[in-house]
Amino acid sequence: MTSFLESSNPFNAYNKQMYRDALDFAECEKQLHFLTDSSMVLPFIDASAKMPSGILKLNHIAYGDYFECLNINNQAEDMHIQGKYCYLSVPSIQNLTMPLLYKLMEMPNFSIAELTNSEGFVSDLMETIEIKDTSLISVRLGMCIPKVCTLKQVGDYITSLVRVPKVEYIEGACRLPGDKMFTTSDYVAFGVFGMLFLLTFLSTSFDLYNRFIKKSRSKHVLLSSLSVYTNTKRLLNFESSQFTIDCVDGIRSLSMLWVIYGHTYVFQILSPAHNILDLMQWTMLFTSTWINTAPMVVDTFFMLSGLFCVYVLPNKMSPLRFIKSIHIFYSYRFLRTLPILGTAVLLQASIFHWITDGPDWDRMAYCVEACRTRWWATLLHIQNYIRPAGVCLLQSWYLTVDTQLYFVSPFVIIFLLISSTAAWCALTITFIASLAALAYYAAYYEYPSVLNGLWQTQNFADYYINFYMNTPTRASPFVVGMMFGYILWVHREKGLQLSKKFVTICWTISFVALAYLYLTIYMMVQLPYKFTYYDLFFNVVMRAIWAAIVGWIVLACKHGYGGLLNWFLSLPMWKLPSRVSYGVYMIHLQVILISTSGAVQTRYFTEMNTARRKGVLGPMMIV
Known part of the structure; x- marks a missing residue:
């Protein structure tokens, strides 16, 4: 990175x-x-x-x-x-080779003379691998x-x-002291946020005056639209309808926390850690595999996005009616995501640059400059194809890819509105095409299925651009979500009756598949890494399998087959974190980046220290 x-x-x-x-x-x-x-x-x-x-x-x-x-x-x-x-x-004076990390702990006895002859020392001491970036050593x-x-x-x-x-x-x-410039972005940011603060103050004052002094509601709803009082009440209002899928709140909240914790560990590796070797060895433990699955958890959000873009369709909508209202379909999505995205871009382009400083602040400065020059590509959701190496908000790749998938989904949705046969033909063809695209990129570039392999064999920037935030390679969980969304949409009013045997089989398959993903990822992170056809196969199917597991959980919980899991995921405590999860996602990486870029000394990694940092960052994101 x-x-x-x-x-x-x-x-x-x-x-x-x-x-x-x-x-x-x-x-x-x-x-x-x-x-x-x-x-x-x-x-x-x-x-x-x-x-x-x-x-x-x-x-x-x-x-x-x-x-x-x-x-x-x-x-x-x-x-x-x-x-x-x-x-x-x-x-390093070593000749473009670097020892495999896991071999360092098997270091034999050596003399000072052997150590000073570094080239011979390294070749005699352990296996070596070619590295492409000598700055790593x-x-x-x-x-x-x-x-x-x-x-x-x-x-x-x-x-x-x-x-x-x-x-x-x-x-x-x-x-040098005072070398940060006050630019146009700063004037815009302070002007916009200052105006928002003023309007919010006036709107709140107007709202409170009408409610508690005049004892009447104002007819001018627009004047109280920015009221902190009214909007807080709306935020904390969790009324549900018969079409609400309550378990999604728990799934979304837990997935968001999982992503935050995963990024915290990743930035421990990328940021100045005193004992990176210990951290790398820790990530290879069986008990740490859940951290290595964090990149796959993002596919939960792709699956949910595909599910809801179908599930929220009106009943008995004809293809012609859908086509005529396509502008509403697009504008609703664009306008719904724009305010928080625009706020995050403006914060990154200005405010965050002034919060603190440090010897590693260049990390933050890269992102600041990217947002100052390429904010438009982020807001238009085209940054993964227009100079993708300069993404404004690192985590906004997800929103870009998700929006692009959402914008092309009508080509499939039209068939869903024709007939069941046309629907499943369109979904199946789209799903196969998404897997084929994923297989092509993974095979052509020989990308590993887990990120640990990247540290040895690949340039992370190439992987990030060509594979990680490439829309075709991330489409399979979105299509799986559309499949489950179609099932839920068809049975939205009349319910879905499943036999006990079928439900038992589906839950068994889900748990077995989950164990398969966990164990395979654990095996894949063990060094050394070598590209194999099995790794290619796993790279192709793992996201679809994960999406199918989550999709089944949603389907089962919605129609009464979730048991205790549905009770847990539907608890009221998940509703607020779920509601603010989008805003948390768009800002959490900047909070982590401020912490790591402002570091004045290397940190010593221990699981307890990182857990303590997670314990601070996690709740802070929610607040």
Whole structure:
């Protein structure tokens, strides 16, 4: 995902002119000579990183002290000495090979001489695999240097004073105090949110005045449409009709929490963790497999979307009537999702950029700049095909794909309104086509069925663009949802009578299929990974199987065959989380990204620490 983020230019989110104006070669030489014999050099040394510990645990980052560096501001003689935080990457001297992670724990005894001969050490020590991104095995160090200098100037000056081995390094980005620019996006964001706050305040005041002082309801409904009082009552009003599927509230809420927790663990890997090796080994445990299934849980939402786009159709609607009202079908979906999506885009393009800062803030800056330049592609739901490497909101790919599937669904829905035979022919053909598209992409690119295989064999950006957010490859659970939605729609009024034997068989198949998915994913995450036809087969069918399991749960619970599971999923406590799940989904990754991008030191992974972070993030998302 890091390489995916790098498709945007984060430096456009900063004041590049400030960086250029700060550089002064002659002044740099003067300040370096002065600092050589002055105690003022101590804050620079103290704020700069030292070689990180835990490298064998794959800790390759040492930040130093970001804020101490930027706070350096001294006057000496006729010089204004300020700190500038930069990072550099020291590439590994291994020849584009990297040891398999699981072999590191089987390390034999070795001598210092063997260790210094790194190429021979690695080849004798363990199996190796080719990697495509050498930055994965680089050591990143945060350095504090004078504001007027470049890293190269400082490096050349140090080597001229001290005889040290010449180390090759790659210069990274630098940061200065106050380098975040106030742009058009910020003016728009503060203007829009300020106006919304004002209108909300006025609308609430008007509503409360009419209700509690005049003791009468106003005829001007529009004037109280933004009232916090009225909208909160509507939000907490959970009236149900005979057509309501109550179990969906529990399914949607639990799936949302599952996705949040999964992203929390993923960003533990992508963010600065002190012991990534321990984390990677933890993800391969049987008890941790539920985390590896989190990407598949997103298919729950695709299934539910396909289900409801059919289930909500009016009874006895003719194909001609549906075609005439197609503009309502499209506009309802677009306008229903636009407010929260637009709010999330505006927050990402402006407000989130100012919340905090840190040595890894470039991660957030990538997303900020992407939203400032490509907001239109996100709002029009075409970002997965128009320069997909620069997605504005990383998680909004789901909404884009789901909206595209929703917009093409009428080509199938028309057949559902003709006859049962035409309906099942259309659904079957569409389902087979979705599996064929999935099989083609998975086979052509040899993509693994689980994400763990990607860390070794693939570029994550290619996988994300060509497979993960490609609409044809994500269509199968949506089509499965349409199948179950059609069954529910046909039996919406008269009910569905199933024999006890049939229900028992379906529940047995569902539990067996669930166990199959869990066990297969557990086996797939075990290293080393190698592309096989079975992996291809599993890649093709796993999402459809998952969608079918969830679809059966919805069908059984709706028609009285869910038992205790239906009771649990239909509890009133799920209704509020379910109702706000869309808003939570569109904002949760930004909260995680703010936390990881603003980190000033690496975190030590333990299951308890991550669970504690989940315990904070989960409820905070709901609130």
